[in-house]
Amino acid sequence: MNDKTIFGGLDPELLERVTSRRNAVGRTGKMAGAVALASMPVMFGLMARKAFAQAGGLPQDIINVLNFALTLEYLENDYYQTGLATGGLIPAADRAVFEPIAAHEAAHVALLEGVLGANKVQKPTFDFTASGTLDPFGDYATFQALAQGFEDAGVRAYKGQATALMANDDILTTALQIHSVEARHASAVRRLRGQKGWITGNQTDVPQLQAIYQGEEAANGTASSPQAAEAFDEPLTMDQVLAVAGSFIVAGV
Amino acid sequence: MELNFLDRLARSTSRRTFLQWSGVTVGVMALGCSDDSGSGVGPPSGAVDLGTGDTGVLNYAYALEQLEAAFYTQVLAGAYFSGAAAAEQSILTDIRNHEVIHRDFLKAALGTGAIADLEVSFTSVNFADRASVLGAARAFEDLGVAAYNGAGKLLTTPDYLVVAGKIVSVEARHAAAIRDLLQPASFAASDVVNASGLDQAKPPSEVLAAADVYITTEVTANNLPTT
Numbered sequence: 001m002n003d004k005t006i007f008g009g010l011d012p013e014l015l016e017r018v019t020s021r022r023n024a025v026g027r028t029g030k031m032a033g034a035v036a037l038a039s040m041p042v043m044f045g046l047m048a049r050k051a052f053a054q055a056g057g058l059p060q061d062i063i064n065v066l067n068f069a070l071t072l073e074y075l076e077n078d079y080y081q082t083g084l085a086t087g088g089l090i091p092a093a094d095r096a097v098f099e100p101i102a103a104h105e106a107a108h109v110a111l112l113e114g115v116l117g118a119n120k121v122q123k124p125t126f127d128f129t130a131s132g133t134l135d136p137f138g139d140y141a142t143f144q145a146l147a148q149g150f151e152d153a154g155v156r157a158y159k160g161q162a163t164a165l166m167a168n169d170d171i172l173t174t175a176l177q178i179h180s181v182e183a184r185h186a187s188a189v190r191r192l193r194g195q196k197g198w199i200t201g202n203q204t205d206v207p208q209l210q211a212i213y214q215g216e217e218a219a220n221g222t223a224s225s226p227q228a229a230e231a232f233d234e235p236l237t238m239d240q241v242l243a244v245a246g247s248f249i250v251a252g253v
Numbered sequence: 254m255e256l257n258f259l260d261r262l263a264r265s266t267s268r269r270t271f272l273q274w275s276g277v278t279v280g281v282m283a284l285g286c287s288d289d290s291g292s293g294v295g296p297p298s299g300a301v302d303l304g305t306g307d308t309g310v311l312n313y314a315y316a317l318e319q320l321e322a323a324f325y326t327q328v329l330a331g332a333y334f335s336g337a338a339a340a341e342q343s344i345l346t347d348i349r350n351h352e353v354i355h356r357d358f359l360k361a362a363l364g365t366g367a368i369a370d371l372e373v374s375f376t377s378v379n380f381a382d383r384a385s386v387l388g389a390a391r392a393f394e395d396l397g398v399a400a401y402n403g404a405g406k407l408l409t410t411p412d413y414l415v416v417a418g419k420i421v422s423v424e425a426r427h428a429a430a431i432r433d434l435l436q437p438a439s440f441a442a443s444d445v446v447n448a449s450g451l452d453q454a455k456p457p458s459e460v461l462a463a464a465d466v467y468i469t470t471e472v473t474a475n476n477l478p479t480t
Binding site: 096097100101103104105106107108110111155159162163166169172173174176177178179180181182183184185186187188191196197198220221222227228230231232233234235 | 347351354414419433449
């Protein structure tokens, strides 16, 4: 992997900083990027409150989860649509992988918008350069690496919200049906990059995305081994996911 | 970091089943041998009944993991595997290991509530033939994903839903890899992911009907929850 092009200008500590909300808040005085980041959870809280105020038939906690999911789907959808529309970025042979993924993310957006109706959040403005530190649409290896991160994070994000949906069988089942599709995507993108389709320990070949893999090493009470860690995917909390997604969202939309 | 319930279980000295240990589903344990199930359909003599409530749903998962673990164990002993490309051997070995771990995990979790070991038969699979082996693997993985997706709503204990979620996404990762070995870029093709971008979710009746051809032991699931 070429550090010059993949996350080329990236401060090695940047994503570690921005993916930790507490740290980002603590360092707002030091970097513009961190300032944007720190305000992101605030923005999200506002969006959530707006959704609550408009809550109709669905319980507020379910609306909140669905808007969280919709935000992630907006992110993925924008990412793949931009990638596919960028001439010369994705080699012809690999479009067969990214086109169906993009189609699924667009379908997830439409589905969640439909379920939420008037309660849906606004689509954020995304910055996939993470404040100018990444070049995913100019460098294909970066595009693939970030795609893997988004898919692996998406799996963990949906998993982490499943129990919050237990009161509504239909919505829970739909979320599970999205969850496993994200896992299929993750496996395919990982393998396209020469990785295993499953996550060994908390390993990533992109150190800047480490926050997405923290905790994946859990063996769930079985004998600790690389295979045991691979055999179980672990959830992330909403806050953990938002901290990761925050580096790609422009605050104050 | 908070220990999850199975970590706590592993550290407990009593080794009681997590169903008893959790204290949440005492009623479920009682149902397994109580008159509450009197109106249900009992298993025929010699048959294995999956049981009721969350125990029944976890036994359902355990039955499928037994099937998958047995299948891949046979794959690794077969002629196709021994002559396969290194990359395919690596994938199949990993998946075998994961399925064995899933099986043993669920057995330990169910404790005394676990069903017996099932007898399986894969006579319809030619273990010397790549297409036959990978075709069956694809079917098992896609079926497993659909089964877990359909079973989530049947669980009442949040921790069990999380456990099922931890397993199902790994099954989906397997499915994607196997599918791509058979046909490039078919990891989420339209036969398994619909136009709304949703994977399959199947009820136990449909899943067990598909699995039945490989399971010699008679398995009844008449007392599983339906919602």
